[in-house]
Amino acid sequence: MASDTRGRILDALRTATRRPPAPRPVLPEPPELTLDRPQMIARFEGELSAQTGVVLRAADEGEVLRHLTATAHAENLATVMASTDSALAPLDLKAWGQANAVRVHTAADFADRETFRAACFGAQAGITGADFAIAETGTLGIIFHTDQPRLISIAPPVHIAVVPIERLVATYEQAIDQVFRDKSSPPSQFCFITGPSASADIQATAFKGMHGPRKLIVILVG
């Protein structure tokens, strides 16, 4: 039945009288392409802050860890989930956790997806890397893969993303071009994140933390 249905739909579409579309008009280039790095950083910070995202700068790994410690205190974090993304590798988060009385779990700590999932919903924060910081709208770009599970950045109420400064780009297209460079094996999921989870569905009253994180903290490194 299925293939027959497919054929009938496509045949009906194909045999309809059609005209080729008119040529595309000219689209001006995004003005963000002319931004230099300091301007991109300023733009990223400004746009993400407007969405209540917190942008922190860190010169090196030590400073990243100090930001994490401060955040752990401020948010009263006892249990966090961390990805094993390359941006986090130099940090040794397990050791940081032990030193700061924070239980740090990674996917490898769990035998199966069920227990991992339960842990993500139980964690107070998720720490991930991010593959892109996109200046135009203060947007993170995250490629999900084995070392970057999806739930860590959506299930816990706080999301902390660590982004090396060289991952800063100007536009969505610059990120997308890299992500989909190899058409035959794109990542199973790629996500733009611009601020915490939000809703304004009741009386148009806006608030953060609808289903996902209520707080987004981005640490730019370098």
Add this chain to the structure above:
Amino acid sequence: MPKVSMFIPCTVDLLLPQVGEAAMLLLKRLGVRPSYHPEQTCCGQPLLNAGYRAEARRSAKHFLTTFWDEDIVVSPSGSCVCMIKQHYPELLKDEPAWHARALAQAEKTFELSQYLVNVLGASDVGAAYHGTVTYHESCHILRGLGVTEQPQHLIRNVRGAHYVALDNAQTCCGFGGEFAASYPDISGALVRDKVRSFLSSPAELLLVSEPGCLLNIKGYLHRHHPDKRVMHLAEFLIQQKVA
């Protein structure tokens, strides 16, 4: 002396003849010789809007035949002009000879304020008025023809007149032809809002350039606020005495 053939919409012919006369007088004052072709009837817009394309096509052909020899056609109704300029070519697209005629007609047909400003280059048409006025931007004139600056330009150049912008001037007044009679609740709510904007403005006179909107707002004002006035832009622009 430029010659202009006037197309007088049926609503004006029957219910608002003073608007047609004002348009004629205005053109004469600006050195134009207006004429009136007695064979003209209706542009066919009500037929098209009700879904009668074949019938609308017949009235379109009558119009194109009637005005074939005229150099310029001007009308004090933006929706009729939209019908002629935009819908005639679409209605007649399958009849090449008529389609060509419709396109030629579109080129030489103008809404009144469009003709005054864009073709004649008019600013001060010699009118005078003492008081504050505002203007409703009828949908077909604004979005259909893209005419928005022209009427306001003419109003601003009337001696003694103080022009204020109307709140939500670009929102539909709820006329819509048959719509007004078929959906009285919705249409009534829309014209009430339009009149509220007018009443909350400092203006004592509301101007429109579209006979349909004029009938709608005039009829509503007479029922609910008989002391308030609305008139067609052409009527306003022939006033010379300071009231």
Add this chain to the structure above:
Amino acid sequence: MRQRTERFTTIARRELQNGLSQTFLSLLPPGFRALRAMGMSSFPDPDAAVEYARAIRASVVARLPELLEEFERRALALGAKVIWTRTALQANEIILDLARERGATYITKSKSMLSEETGLGEHLRKGGVEPFETDLGEFITQLLGRPPFHIVGPAINVPPEEIRDAFLAGAGLKESTTDPVRLGLAARLFLRDKFKHLKMGVVGVNMAVASTGTIINVENEGNIRMIKSSPPTVVALMSPEKVVPSLSDAMHLLRILSRNCTGQKITSYVSLDSGPKRDSEIDGPAELFIVIVDNGRSEIYQDPLWREALRCIRCGACLNTCPVYTKIGGYPYGFAYSGPMGQVLNPLLLGLADTRDLYQACTLCGACREVCPAGIDHPALLLSYRARAASDWHGPQAARVLLRRSLATLLAFAMTHPRLWNLGIKLTRPLFNLAARDGYIHTLPGAQGWFACRDLPAVPEKTFRERWRQDHGQ
């Protein structure tokens, strides 16, 4: 979804008298204008951005079968399963079967107008699988059993007291509150539990990218990311016209989509899925089903004008600017799509016979066409539905159709015979002026609608033509 479009006028009247709806609706046009202007100003040339978006949607409609095939080929290569269905019922049955086979007693859904169109929720419930809407607005409308009031804010008009009562009864709200934020958090807690144990989730699709086989979802709340992360099985429901040629086109439409409606530059989350999760990944769907629901669109596509309705990207701008919608809200339209979007789509999806009010209740003001980033000419489509309906001799309205048609024929005859036309005009005066006093007509038989709220100037003694003749001696 239950069709109630025949009750348009009744519900419209009720909503016009509903103070809460009116208060909310009165804020919509000015708020929208300001937000849209702000959002669009981030483009270097907003008009060029709109024109480009329109061109993308034109190319989608023109190349629909080729793009769909390309999308399917790429999606299959990535490991997604693509299922084509002709009817809403087929789609619903397939999704119900998928849920049952996986032992799911419930599923969670993201906001999907297509699933409203197909009535998926109702079908699943009847089949013993509980569907939970997870978009906050949809969650509320589901509990209240109402259609969406607005495509972007389905329950934006519902007073918090009603939400409180619904949440106390059906969403585990413990303490009585009318605070929107606390109500939102109650929904968060309730639905979190559903996400946590979820076996299968259903999402809509904002865009399906032909060149990569990727599906894209746009959202603020995070419920879609939850659904695409937590359960082992995900079903993505799309209509054929969701396909776009390329990622760069998708990025442009992404920029337009929210800026043109809510003014947001981008929503909180935009997720791009290319197939199911890879084997080594610990979360994300092991199975990704993409269900393409035709539901009459390939027939709509046969008409070169009607197929233009398929350009719609569901941004909602047309609702916010429509004089009729902003008076009556979403309920009178009685179906998934409301406002000009619904006036254009519902008659095609439900048939012209049952949706007469949707294409008649329009002043043809063109405000929708002006803000449409997809390039839909709503008035032209509505005129074409009117034309089709005016020739429908077989429907339940046959007598009315015949009467109106005769009148139109007569009018057209008079319009092409000036003497007859003028005679007719002349005869109008005594008839119209029967009830005239103080220079105005106050009522006319058969025109109660006009005179419900307004008068009509009395017919002057002489028409313009007569005055002209008199003055010019013709």
